[in-house]
Amino acid sequence: MSEVVKVSELVQFLGLEIVTGDEEALTRHITTGDISRPGLELTGYFNYYSHNRLQLFGNKEITFAQRMTEDERLMVMRRMCCEDTPAFIVSRGLEVSKEMVQACDEYKIPLLRSKISTSRLMGELSSYLEGELAPRTNVHGVLVDVYGLGVLIQGDSGIGKSETALELVQRGHRLIADDRVDIYKQDELTLIGEPAKVLEHLIEIRGVGIIDVMNLFGASAVRGSMEVQLVVYLENWTQEKTYDRLGSADEIVQLGGVDIPRIKIPVKTGRNVSIIVEVAAMNFRAKSMGYDATKEFESRLSRLIEENSGI
Incomplete structure (x- = not known):
């Protein structure tokens, strides 16, 4: 603070x-x-x-x-x-x-x-x-600007949050903060995230060390602050756990006194997590604009059942 x-x-x-x-x-x-x-x-x-x-x-x-x-x-x-x-x-x-x-x-x-x-x-x-x-707190994770949407990537230790963020930067998105994100409440509905001064533009990749994203990818690959609009939580995939397949299980997490939507993504070998995060951000924006693919699927399924019941 x-x-x-x-x-x-x-x-x-x-x-x-x-x-x-x-x-x-x-x-x-x-x-x-x-x-x-x-x-x-x-x-x-x-x-x-x-x-x-x-x-x-x-x-x-x-x-x-x-x-x-x-x-x-x-x-x-x-x-x-x-x-x-x-x-x-x-x-x-x-x-x-x-x-x-x-x-x-x-x-x-x-x-x-x-x-x-x-x-x-x-x-x-x-x-x-x-x-x-404004009073500031810090959360563990990586904040990335994905298509103009502030996505906070959190998850289990060593699951690959920084590696996912690095791949997103390579795909044209922008890094705000790695490892520690300083957040503050701009107003009742808006949460802003920014990097700690000592970590600005830097990202840690296990086995490689600290890299300077702005130096390697240019000034367009970073930005100083961003509204946190979506949390993506990466967790290790286990066969025993049942995962949401339709995307209808909406979840909210509170950060800095502001309610932020959260999506949980199971991670296992073979899944391209950066593309999934990218698509999750696009799908979230589509929902914010009034289009929900899950509701569209349920509507089609209901029509199909009605048609078949009339046979």
């Missing part, structure tokens, strides 16, 4: 202009993904001032501040500068007043600026911070 984001990291990610603020100021911590639009504060109402949030100034705030006197602007800006205020950000490339710069310099708070619109900037700020500050 990342508890804080440094202002300097936000500046780098969004390409923000630093109007004022030295290196020390840019080390300030952002602890919440909530963004404040300080309209009421500019009028002098500070009863519910969210001083620990990023303070975003758009066209409305800047225009209102321009109607104030210089002394009023300086007084309000000084009141807005608190010990835990991470930064002030101005959108649309708007001009900032000398009083805003003075107050920020006095309290060593960064003053940043972006050329993009206020609503778009707020969305990008919230999306980035919520992702970075």
Whole structure:
């Protein structure tokens, strides 16, 4: 779990202009993904001032501040500068007043600026911070992008999860994470997976060792993160166990507080697991779009029984 984001990291990610603020100021911590639009504060109402949030100034705030006197602007800006205020950000490339710069310099708070619109900037700020500050857990497995679907391959130890992922990469799909997948909940229905920094772009193949997928297969063979939409569990095939042959036994597993569909695939000599995973992903997408081959088969079987019963 990342508890804080440094202002300097936000500046780098969004390409923000630093109007004022030295290196020390840019080390300030952002602890919440909530963004404040300080309209009421500019009028002098500070009863519910969210001083620990990023303070975003758009066209409305800047225009209102321009109607104030210089002394009023300086007084309000000084009141807005608190010990835990991470930064002030101005959108649309708007001009900032000398009083805003003075107050920020006095309290060593960064003053940043972006050329993009206020609503778009707020969305990008919230999306980035919520992702970075979200609680993270890790699960064992391999996360692969198969036809744009995030497939988490899990299974018994030594069953060939990494080898299956490598073959999928060879078939044109993309690796997100091998061995350990860091996951976090983006919203109530969305789970995002990404690699641990130390394992990024790397995959371990028994007998070969660690290989760099991006170096061997190119940048198009990897991606930094992916929504986890399907879990494929590989298990050793045994003659004693009865397996689902029609695909009607829907199974759900909970990861990081989100329900994810799971498919179990028995593995034995002669089965091309990577192709099966590929087809499972395509079939899952078809079901999501409303077509279910199992229901189609059952419908055909019912029609056949009805026809034969009428003979």
